[in-house]
Amino acid sequence: MPNLLTVLLILSMNMLSAQSNLTGTIKDDKNQDVAYANVLLLSSSDSTLIRGGVADDNGHFEINNVASGTYMLRVAMIGFLDQYSESFSLNGGTPTKDFGVITLKEDAVLMNAVEVVAKKPLFEQKIDRLVVNVANSITSSGTNALEVLERTPGVVVNHQSNTLSISGKSGVVVMINGRINYMPADAVVRLLAGMSSDNIEKIEVITTPPAGFDAEGNAGYINIVLKKSLDNGLNGSYGASVGYGKGEQLNGNLNFNYRQGKMNLYGDYSYSRDAAEQIFAFYRRIGLGGDILETDTRSVRDPGTNNHNARIGFDYQLDKKNVLGLLVDGYDTKWLMDAVNTSFVSRNGHLDTSILINNHELNQWKHIGGNLNFQHTFAEGHQLTFDGNILAYKDNNPTEYVNNYSDGEGNFLFSDESRAHKLTPINIKVGKLDYITGIGKKMKLETGVKGTISHFSNDVGVDYKKASEWVAEDTLTAKYDLNEKIFAGYASIETPLVAKVTLKAGLRYENTNSNLGSEEQPNIVDRQFGKWFPSVFLSRDFNENNSMNLAYSKRITRPTFDDMAPFIIFLDPSTFFSGNPALQPATSDNFKLGLRHKSILFSVEYSVEDSSIAQFQSSVIPGTNKELLFAENLKDTKTLNFTLTLPITPVKWWNMSYNIIGGTQQTRKYFDGKLTKFDFAGFGLFSTQTITLPSNFTFEATGYYGSGGLFGVVKIKGYGAINVGLQKKFGDNGGTLRVGYDDVFNTQKFSGISDLPEQNQYFRASLRFSQPTIKISFTQNFGNQKVKSIGEHRSGAEEERERVKQK
Incomplete structure (x- = not known):
């Protein structure tokens, strides 16, 4: 042998x-x-x-x-x-x-006689990521990044908690052009809702990132790649859209690129407004002192969201080996809501109290950031890259309540007024250095270091009006600060093992130092730890039509700042949000097998996450009918998913694309020392139908349905939508006109249930976050349209921006 x-x-x-x-x-x-x-x-x-x-x-x-x-x-x-x-x-x-x-x-x-149009499918499944080609979608025009994500296979947008998950896993890191967005999860969702899809080239969903990516985020990364032209001269596009669905929807966008010689200047701006009505319903049933208490609340919300997003960047090639880049970006997203809430409290089936709540809320996020990047090429295949960022965020979130109480027969009892405030400034500095070199003729080595220094402050409080004067509620008022430092280093190699077999293996180390406290309570959290994060990728090309790849990566989800700070936010007279300083980081082991036959792709993903962090979990304050919502650690979460991608072209003028997802999820949590198991099995179907018609018309229909999943111990019910659109292209750069109808059958309703019989508690909530909407959009290119080189722009995969979290 x-x-x-x-x-x-x-x-x-x-x-x-x-x-x-x-x-x-x-x-x-x-x-x-x-x-x-x-x-x-x-x-x-x-x-x-x-x-x-x-x-x-x-x-x-x-x-x-x-x-x-x-x-x-x-x-x-x-x-x-x-x-x-x-x-x-x-x-x-x-x-x-x-x-x-x-x-x-x-x-x-x-070049002179033919208009060249490169068509890509809406969804492309690549070896390490799912690509959504937003720029090619008719039904995506005039929408926003959040709506596109909601139609993406495996991605779930929780509209009640304003969080994202991938394949049933929380801990999603959002990047824009390869740079992490360091924002609270709620603010990230609002930012995506205000980002015009007409300024987006593509969205990448990466579930098993390599060692060069931060280990943060057990679910993986969502990378939003904005449009940037490779053509010489001045070129770009502008567009506008208008829609209505129980409230107006407006969008305007502009992007430009000027490339000449060694210089490249680029930028974009978008504005959006969404005033669609939202309806929120909540039901709670608990056992208290031998009685059954039921609270049934319905909220009719009249929100108005105005978003401004802008960026401008400059790249200059100093010489053949050196490139310098500068980027400034910012946004202002303002959410203003008036809501009328009705809440009915029953005892043993009989109405006891009703509350009419008038609620006025402002939530305004502002951000400005600066980036400096430098790239030096020593020789072919040897490259050094520096990337530095200074980021500043500020959130102002005041809320006012007027509560009118009546008895079970409708007789007015009394009224009270309260107000809450939350002011959150965040400052982050990030530095990153990467080096790529070849070893011999076949091996590639990547290595680098990164440092992130963050300061977070949260000033929250509640006031009650007593005898025409506002009096602070001390138990609900506090200011907390968090200082955090994360330093990391990594190395990875990529090499062919034998013919048609390639190995990429990496190891990353991250050291975290976090301190959370206030003047009254210093060192509430004082934590320092270091962890190793290995990753391995193996690919095998059997022939031109068949290939296989295997992947493994270890990842971490750290508690977000708002998750840990022990403040309490007043939502209504019986519902509160709270932080949890006892939260621990969650770590996961992620495995993936991918198979390809021609354009058909099949993948299996399995992950085991220890100490999973579940946000917005419900708990009743003992001896009361008051509910506390907070993040907590579960024992573990196991997820198994299967994905099948089927592109079909039955005839030349009809392109079909199907993504089919199925899987199971198991979550375990301790209740009063007893380990309780929650299981869920579900599926998802995502489809796009594109039909090319005469006279430069194109029809597109997209649909998706997900049967639900687990959000901690909350079971999410299934929902989906069908959207249709018609596009007309006018010759000689006359622009493109699109007409669309979203949510044709009015099925976009997000709902979930938490049933805990041993605790004698039952919770149910639903949110109708959008309405059937008709929209019209127009886009037009300008400048140099004679394409010198056509292809997909690939961003520089430098990272920076996302981790904090706001309720």
Whole structure:
């Protein structure tokens, strides 16, 4: 047996040593880089396709692990004439063949006479992420980023708690252009609701990130990639939309890019307003002193949300090896709501008290951030990148209540007035340094360090009006500060093991130091810990049509600032939000198997999360009919998911896309020392139908349905929606007109139930967060529309921005 292993090892080494790598750079006849050109390796004898590749942003391409033989190269790009190389031979003595610069000539006929349109499916399942091509969707036009996410397979938007989850797992990190957004979860949801989809190129859902990503977020990452053109000169687009669904919806957006020589200036701005009516209902039943108390509340909300988002950036190529970039961005999102709430309290089936509550609330988030980035290329394949950010956020959240009490027969008893305030400034500094280099001819090493320093302050309080004077309620008033430092380092390698098998393995270390307290209560939380986070990815290409990949990563979800601070926020006379300083970090082990046959993809994901953090869990204050909502640690959560992606084209003019998800989830939690198990099995279906019609018309219908899931110990009921749209493109850059109808059957109602019979407690809540809406949108491009290089823009995957959390 040892001799056999030795022979196999020698044969494998000989096979590897007999393989070669091909490199080169593609430019046009004006010496400009041609990005994303197709590079095809053909057999010299019969022109059979052997391998293929795509040039990167700088026109550089690599085709690795090519066996010995005689070949020729074909380079193809829309708008250019195909370019063929002379025949060449490879053998073990030719480890790398460099083609230098390959020059493409424009196809004058095509460039002058044909409008080139690159069509992509709405959903693309890649080896490590799901890509939602927002720019190509008719029904997404005139909407916002949150609505697009809600229609994305595996993503659930909890409209009651304003949180996100992926595949049933909480702990989602949101990035914009590869930079983490450090905001409270509630504020992130509001930001996404105000971000125009017409400024978004694509959204990436990444469930098993590699070591170069922060370990934060057990569910993974959502990366929103904004539009940025690669064309020379001035170009961009503008658009506007108007809609109505029991309240007006308005959107306006502009993005531009000016690229000339070594300089690139880009920016965008969007405004949105959403005044759609919302209806919230809540029911609570508890046992108290031998009685059954029921509280039934209905809230009719008249909110108005106004969002302004803007960014401007500048990149400058100092020389061939150095690029400097600056970016400033900011937003102002203002949520103003008037609500009329009716609450009925019954004892043993008989109405005891009714409360009419008039509620006025303002929640305004403001942000400004600055970014400096620098990239130095030492040599081909050796690169150093620095990325620094200074971020400032501020939230102002005052609320006023007028409560009118009546007895069971409707007779007025009394009224009272109260008001609450919450002021939250956040300041964050982030620095990150990454280095990429090659080791030998085949191995790539990535390593880096990162530091994040945060200061968070939360000033909350409640006042009651007594005898025409406002008096502070001391038990509900406090100011807390949190200082946190997170330092990290990582290293990962990527290398071919044998022919068509690639390994990528990484290890990340993060050290966290957190201190939460107030003047009256210092060191409520004083915690320092360090953890290792390994990740492993293995891919196998069987042939051109079939491949497999395996992935494992260990991740962490730290308690958010508001989750830990022991303040109490007044919601209504019997409902409160509270922090939980006893919260511990949650860690998870995540596994994924992916299979591909042509364009059909199937994946299995399994995760085990210890000390899962569940937000907005209900608990009744002993001896009262008052409910406390707070975050708490569960014992653990186990999740198993299956995903099948099926693109179908029955005829040339009809494209179908189906994403089918099924799985199970199990959560365990201690109640009074007894471990209780909660199980759920469900499925989801996501479909897009695109039909090309004559005269530049296109019809699109999208639909989704999810059968529900677990949110801590709360069981979420199923819901979904069907949306339709019609698009008309006008020739000669006349713009694009779209008409859409969202939620055709009025089915978007989010609801959940928590049934705890052993505690004699039952909770039920629902929120109708949107209404059937008709919308009309128009977009138009401007500037240089003769495409020099067509392809998907790939963001620089530097991270920065998300972790805090607000109720």
